[in-house]
Every structure is written in structure tokens, then in C-alpha cells.
Amino acid sequence: MTSALAARPRTPALDRDVALRLAETEYDRVAALLASLSTQDWSRPTDCPAWDVRAMAAHMLGMAEMSASMRESMRQVKAAQARGGVFIDELTGLQxxxxxxxxxxxxxxxxxxxxxxxxxxxxxxxxxxxxxxxPAAQLVNGREEAWTLGFLSDVIMTRDPWMHRTDIARATGAPMVLTAEHDGVLVDDVVREWFERLGSPVRLRLTGPAGGSWGESGPELEFDAVEFCRALSGRGTAPLDTEVPF
Incomplete structure (x- = not known):
């Protein structure tokens, strides 16, 4: 990424109507997953070491409530800032x-x-x-970058519950509902951002209902679509060095 691009606040690449459709579907799928969990499932550990399923769901609820109300959003932000430390860690910890x-x-x-x-x-x-x-810069791939509030709302606030839905499905053995119309669109947005951040040609094939093919030249890579995204978020074991925020 050039320094000029890095200095420009990141905006959503998704069409607004598409972004909101993804948000609505993702919230619905998370709600259905949480409603399906057994009593034992809530205490199972997740790939986020500090959180079991119940703690992860508490964070997801806090984020949803933050999105639902400007007043609640401002309250959470001020409370997290008052705790000191890295803001995102304090915010999720507060939730x-x-x-x-x-x-x-x-x-x-x-x-x-x-x-x-x-x-x-x-x-x-x-x-x-x-x-x-x-207001705050975000650290991605070892560099600080600026985001617009639109990128946070339209993109990150949907990627976050999607990624945690994968966490809970892995932790509990619950089925991960995947469709091309929803997850495939979300993954495509992630892949296109990854290509931009990668800055070098590659041919990528992702398998599964959310998969597809991208790129016309360069080395060939193949992964499961969900595992590819998990690797970009710092989870999993795929050999990928370029991070995409979730």
C-alpha cells in the first residue's frame, strides 16, 4: 500500500444496501446460533483464550447494543477510555x-x-x-491507519459477529450456516481488501459455499473460505502474513 493510500481514511467498498443486508442476515444467524446452544456449550473455551462462549456472546451483545444506540455507543466509548490501556481491549473487556x-x-x-x-x-x-x-488510528499489519465511521459501521460491525460466529461454531460443534448469497459476499469483500493490502499478484481459490476464485497471475493458493478469513484475523494456521481487520 502506498503512503498516500495509507494516509487516506479507509471507506467501505461494499454498496450500502448490500452492507445493510449482510448486517441484518448476520445478526439473524448469530441470534439463531445463540438460541440453539445447550447449557454445556456456554462454558466451552473459544479460540480467543480469555473468553469462553458466554463471554464471547456477552461481547457480541455489547457490540450490538453499541450499534443500536448512539447514546449507548458514547457511554461505552467514554467508559472504555476511562479504564486506560488499549482502547479496543478495554471496550471489549467492558462489554x-x-x-x-x-x-x-x-x-x-x-x-x-x-x-x-x-x-x-x-x-x-x-x-x-x-x-x-x-478519532483513533487502527493498527493493521504493524502500521497505523485511519478508518471512516462508515467503514466501521458498514464493514467491521458485520465482520466481527461473523468471525465470532465461526469461533462459537468451532467451540461447540454447532453447524456453521454458510451461503453464497450472504457469506460469499462477505468473503469476497474480505478477499478484495486482502488483495489491496497484499500488493502483489496471486491466484486464490477458496473452497466451500462461501468460496470462489480471484486473481489471474502469480502463485496459486487454495484454502477453505472460512479458514482463510480466520487466518487473516490471526486465527488458524494458514501461511498468510497479510492481516485484514475483523
Whole structure:
């Protein structure tokens, strides 16, 4: 990536209507997954070492509630900043801590209740706000970069629950519902960003319902689509050095 591109705040590549459709479907799939978990599933460890399934779901609920209300978003941001430390770690820690006393069933029920409100609030975000740069720089691939609030809302706020849905499915053995119409579109957006960040030609083939083929020259790579995304997020074992944020 050139320094000029690195200095420009990152904006969503997805069409807004597509981004909101992905958000609505992803929230629905997370809600269905949480509702399907057994009592034993909630205490299973995940690939995020500090979190079991219940803690991960508490974070996901906190993020959904943050998306659903500007007032709640501002409250969480201020509370996380007051804790000191790395902001994103303090924010996710706050979300888990504040929901430490919630029973699993209550987390699942509240997530299903707040998800439609989160989609509605994300849809209402005005274009002038979406174009604004986030106050804090984000560290990706060892470099600080700027994001717009639109990139956070349209892209990251959907990638995050999608990735955690893969975490919970792996932790519990629950089926990971995948379709080309939803997961395939999300993965395609990730791949296109990865190509931009990679900056070198490669032929990529991803297998599974969310897969596809990209690139016309360079070395050939083949992975399962979900495992490819997990590797880009720092999970898994695929030999990929270029990170994409989730």
C-alpha cells in the first residue's frame, strides 16, 4: 500500500444496501446460533483464550447494543477510555464485564431483541457522519491507519459477529450456516481488501459455499473460505502474513 493510500481514511467498498443486508442476515444467524446452544456449550473455551462462549456472546451483545444506540455507543466509548490501556481491549473487556451476571438464556434473548434495532440504527447513520474519520488510528499489519465511521459501521460491525460466529461454531460443534448469497459476499469483500493490502499478484481459490476464485497471475493458493478469513484475523494456521481487520 502506498503512503498516500495509507494516509487516506479507509471507506467501505461494499454498496450500502448490500452492507445493510449482510448486517441484518448476520445478526439473524448469530441470534439463531445463540438460541440453539445447550447449557454445556456456554462454558466451552473459544479460540480467543480469555473468553469462553458466554463471554464471547456477552461481547457480541455489547457490540450490538453499541450499534443500536448512539447514546449507548458514547457511554461505552467514554467508559472504555476511562479504564486506560488499549482502547479496543478495554471496550471489549467492558462489554464482557458489564454482562458478567447475565444468564446465557438472557444474553441470547437480548441479542435477538436488540439486533433489529442495531440494523435500523446503522441504516439511519447520515452520510456526513459516515464520512468522518474515527478519532483513533487502527493498527493493521504493524502500521497505523485511519478508518471512516462508515467503514466501521458498514464493514467491521458485520465482520466481527461473523468471525465470532465461526469461533462459537468451532467451540461447540454447532453447524456453521454458510451461503453464497450472504457469506460469499462477505468473503469476497474480505478477499478484495486482502488483495489491496497484499500488493502483489496471486491466484486464490477458496473452497466451500462461501468460496470462489480471484486473481489471474502469480502463485496459486487454495484454502477453505472460512479458514482463510480466520487466518487473516490471526486465527488458524494458514501461511498468510497479510492481516485484514475483523
Amino acid at each position: 464482557v464485564d458489564e454482562r458478567a451476571d447475565m444468564a446465557p438464556a438472557a444474553i441470547a434473548a437480548r441479542y435477538a431483541e436488540v439486533a433489529p434495532k442495531a440494523v435500523k440504527a446503522r441504516r439511519r447513520m447520515p452520510w456526513i457522519l459516515r464520512r468522518q474519520k474515527m
